[in-house]
Amino acid sequence: MEKEFVGKIEKLSSDGRGITHLDGAVVFVDKTCPGDICKIKIIKENKSYYIGELTEIIEKSPHRVKPFCPMQNVCGACQLQYIDYNYQLELKKEIVEDAMRGIDIKIDDVTASPQIKEYRHKIQYPIRQTNVSKRILAGYFKQKSHDIINIKYCPIQPAICDEIIEYIREQAPLYKIEGYDEGKHKGLLRHVVMRVSAANGDILVVLVLNSEKVPERIKDFAQKLYDRFEKVVGITANLNNKKTNLILSDNTVLLYGQDYIEEITSGVKFKIGSNTFFQVNPKSAENIFNYVKTYISSHHNSPDILDAYAGISTFGLIMADISQAVTSVEENKYSVELAREVKRLNNIKNINLYCQDSEKFFIEEIEKNKKYDITILDPPRKGCSEKSLEYALKLTKSQIIYISCNPATLSRDLKYLISKGCKIESIKPFDMFCHTSHIENVAIINVSK
Numbered sequence: 001m002e003k004e005f006v007g008k009i010e011k012l013s014s015d016g017r018g019i020t021h022l023d024g025a026v027v028f029v030d031k032t033c034p035g036d037i038c039k040i041k042i043i044k045e046n047k048s049y050y051i052g053e054l055t056e057i058i059e060k061s062p063h064r065v066k067p068f069c070p071m072q073n074v075c076g077a078c079q080l081q082y083i084d085y086n087y088q089l090e091l092k093k094e095i096v097e098d099a100m101r102g103i104d105i106k107i108d109d110v111t112a113s114p115q116i117k118e119y120r121h122k123i124q125y126p127i128r129q130t131n132v133s134k135r136i137l138a139g140y141f142k143q144k145s146h147d148i149i150n151i152k153y154c155p156i157q158p159a160i161c162d163e164i165i166e167y168i169r170e171q172a173p174l175y176k177i178e179g180y181d182e183g184k185h186k187g188l189l190r191h192v193v194m195r196v197s198a199a200n201g202d203i204l205v206v207l208v209l210n211s212e213k214v215p216e217r218i219k220d221f222a223q224k225l226y227d228r229f230e231k232v233v234g235i236t237a238n239l240n241n242k243k244t245n246l247i248l249s250d251n252t253v254l255l256y257g258q259d260y261i262e263e264i265t266s267g268v269k270f271k272i273g274s275n276t277f278f279q280v281n282p283k284s285a286e287n288i289f290n291y292v293k294t295y296i297s298s299h300h301n302s303p304d305i306l307d308a309y310a311g312i313s314t315f316g317l318i319m320a321d322i323s324q325a326v327t328s329v330e331e332n333k334y335s336v337e338l339a340r341e342v343k344r345l346n347n348i349k350n351i352n353l354y355c356q357d358s359e360k361f362f363i364e365e366i367e368k369n370k371k372y373d374i375t376i377l378d379p380p381r382k383g384c385s386e387k388s389l390e391y392a393l394k395l396t397k398s399q400i401i402y403i404s405c406n407p408a409t410l411s412r413d414l415k416y417l418i419s420k421g422c423k424i425e426s427i428k429p430f431d432m433f434c435h436t437s438h439i440e441n442v443a444i445i446n447v448s449k
């Protein structure tokens with residue numbers, strides 16, 4: 001039996017769905033805003049919750065706005081664009097508060113992103129083609145599907161990216177470059193990835209190819225693309241002929257120009273390559289780096305810092321001039337190689353860079369009786385293992401600064417640290433991913449010995 005009811009949306013879930021209740025059970029409803037009164041059809045029943053579908057808005061939340069992107073309703077990228085930005089920030093604070101339930105801490109207000117349009121500086125477009133006319137399609141996948149939306153205009157990324165993608169759409173067929181067919185694992189061009197510098201607007205274009213080597217026609221095509229756009233400072237080919245959802249393989253070949261862009265963040269000049277982890281919203285990331293740096297310099301005098309899950313050692317390199325020494329550990333060898341170059345480029349002497357699994361590195365440091373004043377942890381979404389936390393704790397004299405893009409795993413890890421005697425001093429959210437439900441947090445943790 002189909003159930004339909006009228007409900008008022010109360011809040012947002014951590015994945016950006018509206019929440020209301022029916023007979024005491026939670027109902028998740030996509031594309032709704034807290035304050036909406038709406039008709040909702042139950043489309044799925046689980047043991048403890050329902051999934052509902054919005055069928056009619058009876059009374060709109062006062063926080064609803066017209067999305068600035070015409071594709072918002074179909075594209076999976078900016079789920080919350082129909083909610084005014086300041087209210088998005090309030091909702092994200094609530095998401096963090098919900099995740100931290102059980103931890104005695106007041107969550108700070110969310111620091112807004114300095115840009116809410118054109119903020120995204122890493123673009124990854126899957127490339128397909130139409131069956132009959134063989135037109136090239138480039139865009140994002142529809143929500144929860146692999147159907148592509150051919151995006152001609154995306155206001156959350158620098159406008160020049162639209163021009164480059166349009167040029168690729170037009171020119172690729174002239175060079176007999178086919179879009180990728182995922183089902184048949186055929187067709188040459190799988191993805192176009194772009195890295196754009198927020199500092200100078202330079203662009204690195206990566207052509208991801210379903211091929212073992214770079215065909216001549218790709219070289220000719222890349223030459224034309226390189227000559228056409230002054231801001232494109234490099235084009236690389238990434239050879240990825242595996243049946244995989246991973247966008248980039250380890251095999252990248254430079255075609256024209258340079259294989260990196262330069263980014264300047266918190267006074268340090270970075271090099272970012274096709275495979276380098278660097279925050280997609282550099283201006284918001286800079287707010288985080290500056291916050292952490294200001295905190296450390298006002299609470300510590302030239303501390304010894306361990307920077308783990310370091311990527312290209314952004315934190316370590318930025319903190320070097322207020323530290324006695326920095327030790328940085330990251331498992332991705334390309335990131336560590338780039339960090340070494342950045343160290344040279346900026347003439348930073350007091351940082352040691354290690355390419356290793358963090359947990360193994362921590363064990364070796366404990367065996368050497370090493371101690372750090374501060375440990376910075378910035379793990380991937382899955383957070384840290386208990387062992388890593390236990391070892392990090394053993395290595396840290398004063399504070400752990402934990403940067404996290406996933407409130408759920410941050411909460412789990414904080415609870416573990418609290419159970420080992422730590423005190424949470426603060427949690428400060430930063431909006432890096434405007435119009436999505438994602439939120440970055442910086443937790444300052446006092447280690448009691």
Ligand SMILES: C[S@@+](CC[C@H](N)C(=O)[O-])C[C@H]1O[C@@H](n2cnc3c(N)ncnc32)[C@H](O)[C@@H]1O
Pocket residue numbers: 277278279308309310311312313314315329330331332335356357358359378379380381
């Ligand atoms: C969220 S990123 C943070 C990067 C960096 N701190 C930054 O702000 O750009 C997480 C990093 O952890 C690295 N990583 C993941 N698991 C790791 C492990 N077990 N040991 C060392 N590094 C790891 C990833 O390669 C990635 O660079």
